[in-house]
Amino acid sequence: MTTKPEMTAAEIASAVAARKMSAFDATEAALARIKQHDGILNSFTDVTADRARAKARAIDAEIAAGKEIGPLAGVPFAVKNLFDVAGLPTRAGSKINRDRAPAKRDATLIERMEAAGAVLVGALNMGEYAYDFTGENVHDGPSRNPHDTTRMTGGSSGGSGSAVGGALVPIALGSDTNGSIRVPSSFCGIFGLKPTYGRLSRARSFPFVASLDHLGPFARSVTDLALAYDVMQGPDAEDSACTTRGLEPTLPLLANPVSGLRIAIAGGYFQNNVFPEAVEAVGRVAKALGATQVVDMPEAARARAAAYVITTTEGASLHLDRLRKRPNDFDPAVRDRLIAGAMVPASMVDRAQKFRRWYRAQLAEIFKSVDVLLAPATPCTAPKLGQVNFNLDGVELPVRANIGIHTQPISFIGLPVVAVPVPLEPLPIGVQIIAAPWREDIALRVAYALEKLGVASAPTPRGL
């Protein structure tokens, strides 16, 4: 059996398990595609070909010996370069971190993916220290959008969006503090899951904002997203925020009907500051699901402001010593934001964290009468690389600061979200399927229904 570029993880794993394809051939196909296209996409910063081939051979040997294999056997995947990969310094998009000693052990989520049979093929480009919504990086160059390589991938998990959107790998892992999984999913036309805060271990990944950081998967299908999410669940004493809840597999629930779910459209703030394509995408999703009720999330603008304040101050605290000792080795835009963050009075941060409690209670009330909220993932499709401003409702606004305005109020209180790609022309755009805490199963179920209805799908990359 030959491989084809857009095989899903489920298709590869099924073919490998049935001995129609070897894990080695699946891995070689991914490595060849990376070699063919990554010169343009710039999604990988490290290709771990030797490691990947060794792992693939080991899986094939297990199959030959009749041993039981995992649900992702032979599936190539890659990770944002803030995940520890044994043998590589964890650069987190920075120049400074390249001086770190090579990681001694993989991040927990890599270990769990590989325990399920997946094959790590490399580490991915990202915005410096994850303080980014564009996917641009002054040290490594920008990751490029697979549908139009003159455009942004979105960030900060830009390489993850580019690698999956360009079908170099079927699954990638990334991080999301304020939108860094959902924004690249939107711009690159793929599915992304930002789980509930604390659901997936962050052990041995480089942090940004401890009280907002999440890790999660990207994929070209909802089944692949659920496959990856399910094998990565589980408590981990090495991440103090990681939940002790038991495993809650979502894959068996994907095809359950959505007809009984109470689905509403996020109103007010989420219907403002959007381009027509975002309105069109939310409208298509709502129509397909029969959702007509509009629900306002109170004080969403203030929630976004509070997330901004917590991010800039906690980020500044994390990097304070590097700002003192190596300020010229930062991306200047990141450095100047972090220095300003160090100067925000502590009382403002405490106010923001207290507001977070209040806002969470308001949303908990909403989720008593609603199961799912729909909102844009980004206000627009992918802007041009280097674009500084866009014109929204006649107002000139900075692109960088406004890409994440619809994702920040959601991750602020850790709600689980699946970003689904709506394949508009000429570029795709994402919609957030937002559920109550710990109800990833519901968000994935709705995403799966949209995929089956043909409303959400990952378009074939046209920029390659």
Place this chain on the structure above:
Amino acid sequence: MAEPLDDYIDAVSKALALPVEEAWRPAVRANLEVSLRLSRLVDEFALPDETEPAPIFTV
């Protein structure tokens, strides 16, 4: 002419031993203005004295 935040930037920079070169100052000031404007938006919202900070979803 000095901008209103410049004295504050100088004082905090000194207190934290955090270098701010002159070339960076306009960008640092612009970012600080945004952070303080958004902080004010949060600050203006009255909360009960008993409000606890930051939720983490744990069982």
